[in-house]
Amino acid sequence: MEIGNMTQLQIMELESNYLEGQLPGTIFHLVKLLFMTLSENQLVGTISPELGNSSLWDIDIAHNNFSGLFPPSICVAGKLSAVSAGHNGFTGIHHQTFQNCTTLQYVDFTANNIVAELRDCFSEHPGGLSTMAFRHNQLHGTLLTGRGESFLCNCTDLNLLDLSSNALHGGLPKCFWDLSSLQFIDLSSNSFSGIVPFSRKCQDNLKYLLLGNNQFRGSFPLGLKKCKHLITLDLGGNNFSGTIPSWVSMSLPELDFLRLSSNMFDGIIPDEILQFRQLQVLDLSKNKLTGPIPNDFRNFTGMSQEQKNRDLIYSNQYIQVEIHIVWKNVDHVYNLKIAAVVGIDLSGNSLTLEIPNGLTTLSRLRYLNLSGNHLSGCIPEDIGKYSTA
Ligand SMILES: *[C@@H]1O[C@H](CO)[C@@H](O)[C@H](O)[C@H]1NC(C)=O
Ligand SMILES: *[C@@H]1O[C@H](CO)[C@@H](O)[C@H](O)[C@H]1NC(C)=O
Ligand SMILES: *[C@@H]1O[C@H](CO)[C@@H](O)[C@H](O)[C@H]1NC(C)=O
Ligand SMILES: *[C@@H]1O[C@H](CO)[C@@H](O)[C@H](O)[C@H]1NC(C)=O
Ligand SMILES: *[C@@H]1O[C@H](CO)[C@@H](O)[C@H](O)[C@H]1NC(C)=O
Numbered sequence: 001m002e003i004g005n006m007t008q009l010q011i012m013e014l015e016s017n018y019l020e021g022q023l024p025g026t027i028f029h030l031v032k033l034l035f036m037t038l039s040e041n042q043l044v045g046t047i048s049p050e051l052g053n054s055s056l057w058d059i060d061i062a063h064n065n066f067s068g069l070f071p072p073s074i075c076v077a078g079k080l081s082a083v084s085a086g087h088n089g090f091t092g093i094h095h096q097t098f099q100n101c102t103t104l105q106y107v108d109f110t111a112n113n114i115v116a117e118l119r120d121c122f123s124e125h126p127g128g129l130s131t132m133a134f135r136h137n138q139l140h141g142t143l144l145t146g147r148g149e150s151f152l153c154n155c156t157d158l159n160l161l162d163l164s165s166n167a168l169h170g171g172l173p174k175c176f177w178d179l180s181s182l183q184f185i186d187l188s189s190n191s192f193s194g195i196v197p198f199s200r201k202c203q204d205n206l207k208y209l210l211l212g213n214n215q216f217r218g219s220f221p222l223g224l225k226k227c228k229h230l231i232t233l234d235l236g237g238n239n240f241s242g243t244i245p246s247w248v249s250m251s252l253p254e255l256d257f258l259r260l261s262s263n264m265f266d267g268i269i270p271d272e273i274l275q276f277r278q279l280q281v282l283d284l285s286k287n288k289l290t291g292p293i294p295n296d297f298r299n300f301t302g303m304s305q306e307q308k309n310r311d312l313i314y315s316n317q318y319i320q321v322e323i324h325i326v327w328k329n330v331d332h333v334y335n336l337k338i339a340a341v342v343g344i345d346l347s348g349n350s351l352t353l354e355i356p357n358g359l360t361t362l363s364r365l366r367y368l369n370l371s372g373n374h375l376s377g378c379i380p381e382d383i384g385k386y387s388t389a
Pocket of ligand 4: 217239241264
């Protein structure tokens with residue numbers, strides 16, 4: 001069969017098969033083709049630049065073994081809206097790939113080997129982008145273009161930004177707090193540095209902010225005070241210092257994941273930390289915290305009462321969003337949709353006095369690590385009440 005002869009084809013769905021070999025050269029001649037789904041096969045080879053001339057709106061080639069440079073000018077035909085190319089072996093992106101991509105909304109290159117300067121790739125910004133997912137690649141460079149500006153500041157429709165596990169560095173643009181559509185930001189495991197810029201406002205939409213494993217410094221970012229709909233906050237593995245502010249639970253009442261581990265936070269754990277009603281994971285380990293563990297657990301209901309699974313917050317195709325927490329040398333996957341892990345880790349600090357009795361009311365707790373502190377006294381009698389899940 002010569003696929004190029006199927007001139008009336010508009011929708012081609014071939015996903016989840018055992019297809020192998022290269023894409024036939026004629027595939028992009030199908031002048032009426034709008035949707036092409038080839039994901040989850042064993043296809044190899046490169047994608048020809050003719051992709052850009054096709055009438056396609058939506059191309060899904062994820063989970064194959066495609067390789068090489070992703071071609072330039074993919075938007076010349078002026079229709080392309082979604083490119084899903086994650087989990088392949090692409091090694092580069094042409095600096096013109098995304099030029100003039102005014103119709104492009106969804107770009108997912110998660111888990112490839114793309115070596116590229118991110119800023120160059122998006123210098124002619126595709127302003128309409130709503131999803132930009134490049135987790136697990138080798139992107140380098142900075143987000144900033146100078147004077148705190150960034151190509152990202154033009155992406156006013158951006159809803160999900162996942163640049164985690166790359167080699168990006170430099171500071172964050174101030175405009176992060178102005179991008180009103182952003183719901184999800186994951187910049188973890190890069191070499192970002194500096195102080196998280198302050199802003200008096202935070203957009204209502206921001207729900208997930210993951211900045212872990214970078215080199216951010218300074219005090220707990222004050223700008224977060226206004227992010228009242230945050231659900232997940234990961235600042236772990238940086239060089240933040242100073243005290244944990246008492247306002248976190250008041251200002252971020254919907255939080256269910258808080259990781260501040262492996263920083264330089266000092267002072268006491270504020271009593272208010274136990275005012276979180278939905279928290280599922282509290283990880284303050286490996287800091288320089290002192291004083292007693294707060295002990296009024298009456299409002300700390302997230303770990304004692306059954307939680308309903310969250311609806312998928314964003315209407316985004318990109319749903320495989322997980323955080324890995326290594327506990328007991330086991331890699332626990334914290335799925336952002338279903339909070340299945342419930343745990344407290346206060347280990348590796350200098351906490352003193354007794355283990356509070358109230359801890360034993362947290363019947364849903366799966367993981368508790370208080371080791372490496374200066375705790376004394378007895379182990380609470382009721383500790384056996386923990387259900388072994
Ligand atoms: C496809 O089209 C070409 C030219 O239009 C023709 O020569 C060829 O036989 C066709 N192939 C099939 C399998 O019909
Ligand atoms: C693709 O379009 C460019 C100009 O937009 C043109 O020069 C080129 O010949 C086209 N390629 C094909 C295979 O149609
Ligand atoms: C983008 O548009 C400009 C102006 O129309 C054109 O000169 C340029 O070649 C286009 N770039 C790409 C990659 O299509
Ligand atoms: C972390 O910050 C402190 C000052 O707060 C500084 O002395 C130290 O060198 C920093 N560590 C790293 C690894 O940057
Ligand atoms: C508990 O915390 C300590 C110090 O942070 C760590 O070394 C240890 O591996 C943790 N224990 C488990 C079982 O995860």
